[in-house]
Amino acid sequence: MKLLFASDSFKGSLSSEQIVGILTETAKSIFPSCQCRGIPVADGGEGTVDAVVKAMNGQMRTIQAHGPLMEDITCSYGVFDGNHAVIEMAAASGLPMVPEEKRNPLNTTTFGTGELIRDALEQGYRKIAIAIGGSATNDGGMGAMTALGIRFLDKNGKALTGIGADLERIDTIDVSGLHPAVSETEFTVMCDVTNPLTGPDGATYTFGKQKGGTPEILDRLEKDMKSYSRKLKELTGTDVNEIPGTGAAGGLGAALKVFLHANMKSGIETVLDLIKFDSLLEGVDLVITGEGRMDWQSAFGKVPSGIGMRCKAKGIPAVAIVGGMGDGAEKLYEHGIESIVTTISGIMSIEEAMERAEELYRNAAVRTFRMLRTGKGLN
Structure with missing residues (x-):
């Protein structure tokens, strides 16, 4: 037996x-x-990288990056089979990394998650899976994309840092500096929520409160996220609100879909495929x-x-x-x-x-x- x-x-x-x-x-x-x-x-949540690495006899790669408040951190992601990387955004941009008294989605960024992706690209990995649960952020993925070379510019042409408060200041988006390896890479986003980017079921109103957002902050961020959504549509022709899951991780789902052309997929299905469960x-x-x-x-x-x-x-x-x-x-x-x-x-x-x-x-x-x-x- x-x-x-x-x-x-x-x-x-x-x-x-x-x-x-x-x-x-x-x-x-x-x-x-x-x-x-x-x-x-694991199902794409906490412990996903560890589970995949152990199942596939992979390794952990550790780098210096930036946390949700742009503090210096040490974080890791998993690699295996020579071409695969698996990343948990919570390792660099997770809610537990922000002390409760400092939680405010206007001030947090996904920049560190972008640094993990960038490092995987520069190490030559061309199949990258990203688990996006447990975020401390509501920046629309601006921070992560900034780390990958996209520039979000204000009306004076000044580059924004990519925190939640910068959403309202976006005037233009310059994608000319996007990391060249992105076009050669297959990205999979582990996402089990179907929330759109904006609206009553969107990123801000559904998840923003647990990240420290007061009603006033949430109203401001929702207004700014709608403006961001329009900018994305002007740039790409894609209405992200028509794509389930773009509201995941404070809008990181939208950025990964629009800028990296990532496939949105169930966490458990992604894990089972990665470990060749069948x-x-x-x-x-x-x-x-x-x-x-x-x-x-x-x-x-x-x-x-x-x-x-x-x-x-x-x-x-x-x-x-x-x-x-x-x-x-x-x-x-x-x-x-x-x-x-x-x-x-x-x-x-x-x-x-x-x-x-x-x-x-x-x-x-x-x-x-x-x-x-x-x-x-x-x-």
Whole structure:
């Protein structure tokens, strides 16, 4: 029997690698002759670069760059197969990098994310995937594009720095200095939100508050983002508000789409393609996946649904071991997950569940494999 383990981490308690270790040890205790393989996975959010690098035996490349407030930082991205780079914008432009008392989307920039992209280009990588969750920014991607050589100019022809407050000052956009390697590179944006750039569901009003935006700041930024949107349409002929996901990461999605011609793609689908997941399914009898908590949202771009659908397409059963189940978790049965096993075995607080996470997961794995052994014995 050949088993494949591919679970998301249980955030705050168990890593993907720990889960693979527990599943392998438990499976061998019940099916001594089974073949086990485990890979870390993520859905395009936190931990994506680590998961891809480990799954593909890649490396981390560390550079000096600038954070959301243009402070000097050290950050990293992943490389593998000689031509692939995978970047998390949160590594250079993430919200946790800004102290709460300094959070203000007028003052933050994606410049550091652009520096990561630029370094990957200059190192010769021509397939670049960018995860754009968790941003501290609402600059329309101006900062990142500035780092790549685009100049956003005010009415006096002065180059803007690319913070959120600069949106209102854009008069013209000069793309003549865009890094030449961009035209040779395939960009993929890991994005699971469909928000447009502007409007009530756009970048500013949907995500700006958590980045420190007051109602007054948000109204100002929305007005400026609409002006920016018009500038982009004048320059490219593209109305970014008609493209789902352009409002992601404070408008970085729009800039990546318009200036780098990036493909917008589900995070989990991108990760599964990067790690060549379909080829890993060859000859596999059962896949075990999971996440910390499963509910109706898990059917939309999360690890279990992505893996379940890949398994379903190949006729391979998949089971999810999860920390807990919420409303609508059963929707995953429509996404290739045959059964859901919870680690929680009784009434307990979240604190206790996290403290006992390894023990509880191991017990759930034992129950899962014993049930599988029972099923194999049935006629």
